[in-house]
Amino acid sequence: xxxxxxxxxxxxxxxxxxxxxxxxxxxxxxxxxxxxxxxxxxxxxxxxxxxxxxxxxxxxxxxxxxxxxxxxxxxxxxxxxxxxxxxxxxxxxxxxxxxxxxxxxxxxxxxxxxxxxxxxxxxxxxxxxxxxxxxxxxxxxxxxxxxxxx
Amino acid sequence: xxxxxxxxxxxxxxxxxxxxxxxxxxxxxxxxxxxxxxxxxxxxxxxxxxxxxxxxxxxxxxxxxxxxxxxxxxxxxxxxxxxxxxxxxxxxxxxxxxxxxxxxxxxxxxxxxxxxxxxxxxxxxxxxxxxxxxxxxxxxxxxxxxxxxxxxxxxxxxxxxxxxxxxxxxxxxxxxxxxxxxxxxxxxxxxxxxxxxxxxxxxxxxxxxxxxxxxxxxxxxxxxxxxxxxxxxxxxxxxxxxxxxxxxxxxxxxxxxxxxxxxxxxxxxxxxxxxxx
Numbered sequence: 464x465x466x467x468x469x470x471x472x473x474x475x476x477x478x479x480x481x482x483x484x485x486x487x488x489x490x491x492x493x494x495x496x497x498x499x500x501x502x503x504x505x506x507x508x509x510x511x512x513x514x515x516x517x518x519x520x521x522x523x524x525x526x527x528x529x530x531x532x533x534x535x536x537x538x539x540x541x542x543x544x545x546x547x548x549x550x551x552x553x554x555x556x557x558x559x560x561x562x563x564x565x566x567x568x569x570x571x572x573x574x575x576x577x578x579x580x581x582x583x584x585x586x587x588x589x590x591x592x593x594x595x596x597x598x599x600x601x602x603x604x605x606x607x608x609x610x611x612x613x
Numbered sequence: 614x615x616x617x618x619x620x621x622x623x624x625x626x627x628x629x630x631x632x633x634x635x636x637x638x639x640x641x642x643x644x645x646x647x648x649x650x651x652x653x654x655x656x657x658x659x660x661x662x663x664x665x666x667x668x669x670x671x672x673x674x675x676x677x678x679x680x681x682x683x684x685x686x687x688x689x690x691x692x693x694x695x696x697x698x699x700x701x702x703x704x705x706x707x708x709x710x711x712x713x714x715x716x717x718x719x720x721x722x723x724x725x726x727x728x729x730x731x732x733x734x735x736x737x738x739x740x741x742x743x744x745x746x747x748x749x750x751x752x753x754x755x756x757x758x759x760x761x762x763x764x765x766x767x768x769x770x771x772x773x774x775x776x777x778x779x780x781x782x783x784x785x786x787x788x789x790x791x792x793x794x795x796x797x798x799x800x801x802x803x804x805x806x807x808x809x810x811x812x813x814x815x816x817x818x819x820x821x822x823x824x825x826x827x828x829x830x831x832x833x834x835x836x837x838x839x840x841x842x843x844x845x846x847x848x849x850x851x852x853x854x855x856x857x858x859x860x861x862x863x864x865x866x867x868x869x870x871x872x873x874x875x876x877x878x879x880x881x882x883x884x885x886x887x888x889x890x
Contacts (some may be wrong), residue, residue: 518819525819537820540632541813573813575803583801585857592802 467530484598487562487579494558495567501577501598506606514600514607515545521576531611534583541572558605561596577601581589617683626688632813634666634824639884642676643707646773650880656813661881664824667815668890670835678889682752684765684886686833687758687841691766694759710748720771721883724872726784733787733872736764737843755862761841764832775882776829778875780793790871794866800857806870809851814887828874841886844871 485501514520516535518566524532526541548557560567563575580586596604640645648663665673675681695713698705710716719725724733727742734742740763741752753760780788795806809818810826817823831844838846845862848870852859860866 522819537817539819540816541818572804572808574804578803580801583800583803583857584797585802585852586799587853587856587858590856593801595801 464509470551482593487577487594490577492563492566496553496555498555500602501558502602504521504599504602506602508603508607508610510600511603511605511607514596514604520600523604526573529611543593545608545611547611549609549612552608554605554609557608558601561604561608562603573587576604626786634662637666637670638681639663639665639673639677640774642679644773646882646884647652648723648882648884650882652666653879656877657807658814658825658877661827661878662814662825663829663881663884663887664827664889665830665884665887667822667824668888672890674889675834676884682834682886682888684832684841684888687762687765687834688769688886689762691762691764692756694763695766700744700748702747702749704748706743706748716767717770718774720768720885722779723875724787724868725780726779730771731783733784733868735863735868735871736767738868740764740767756843756846759764759805761832761843764843765886766840767846768832768883771883772885773882774878776875776878778872778879780876785870787869787872787878789873791869791871794870797872800852800855802854802856804855804857806851809854825877825882827878827883828871829878830884830889833887833889834887835889837890 483503485499490497491499492500515523515529516532518525523529523545524535524538526539528538528540528544528546529535530544530546532538543559552560556567560573562577564571564573565575574595577594577598580590580592580594583590634649639648648666650661652658652661665676667770676681679685692713693768695706698708706713719739720736723739724735725739726732727734727739730742737753737755737760740760744750744752753763778784778788798805798808806826809823814823814825830840831847833844833847834841835847843862845867848867849862
């Protein structure tokens with residue numbers, strides 16, 4: 464019940480169509496990968512690129528270097544560089560890593576971008592009921608990462 | 614093997630000029646203050662480093678000269694308050710305590726156990742306790758210029774002394790509680806204090822060069838705040854960085870974290886008032 468309510472809230476926030484979106488608790492992992500698209504709508508790599516560097520969205524640059532975004536100042540060094548990730552991981556694996564990297568890398572510092580918010584401890588009031596990225600933003604980021612080949 | 618490791622470390626330094634603490638020495642008006650300390654056995658860190666070692670040369674320089682240190686304005690205000698009579702007692706701090714240097718060493722053992730309260734009190738809480746019970750005046754707000762001036766002034770009396778928390782009895786319980794919070798992942802981003810300050814100290818988090826998150830320099834003048842601020846204010850920012858709900862200054866949780874941070878930094882020198890970015 465709670466999960467359904469949250470899923471509805473997220474769809475509302477994203478302003479997405481009523482198309483069946485997979486709620487965070489309903490995402491199914493196989494060896495850390497997520498086979499099924501969260502929205503059924505193809506990701507937009509340009510939108511994904513924006514989510515990767517924008518601090519209020521993915522803010523992936525907080526932890527990752529990414530040569531494809533040299534125009535952006537300040538790339539972090541907590542995780543490995545994103546250069547060539549599409550050579551190392553399949554689209555399904557990349558989706559799993561963005562949804563919840565802990566399913567792939569146990570105990571990793573990388574946040575789960577599409578985790579049910581009720582699982583967070585002491586979540587800030589303004590973030591209550593919200594995932595870090597919407598389902599469509601996850602698909603967009605995955606579509607962008609899929610372009611990072613060396 | 615040792616050599617090989619050394620070579621690897623050198624390579625890592627070459628790859629990223631920023632990784633790890635720098636090699637600079639903190640000398641204030643001719644007196645060197647050690648900014649690293651060997652960690653005791655069983656400590657989660659191998660070596661302890663002051664946050665000063667992770668800052669840029671420009672920020673470091675501000676702390677190396679008391680005339681340049683912008684926190685000294687607060688210290689000056691603290692000196693003024695120290696000699697100013699207030700409250701129903703009509704007495705100043707100086708009337709009862711003498712010269713403020715009498716309180717040398719106090720900052721190094723904060724937060725300190727209070728038998729009367731049956732709990733540890735931070736410097737702010739000790740000051741307000743004395744203002745209310747001895748001076749019989751109105752207590753100061755946590756982040757007021759009065760409180761910051763006084764904590765900076767009293768803290769300065771311990772500059773260069775090692776952090777030496779009492780770890781016995783009731784204190785240990787509070788430190789343990791702080792430790793629990795320190796390792797709890799929280800907020801929408803699911804970070805623990807340890808995620809940033811233990812696992813990733815020395816690395817860049819976007820534009821921030823992460824330190825070990827030591828508390829030996831507080832209160833601190835932060836360039837970002839354009840003001841001096843308390844440890845609890847700094848922690849509010851850190852908790853918000855995890856997109857978690859912050860605790861109020863002076864709350865039991867923050868006192869517990871402060872008590873635990875003192876054990877993580879035991880042996881580092883007090884740098885109050887420090888300067889950070």
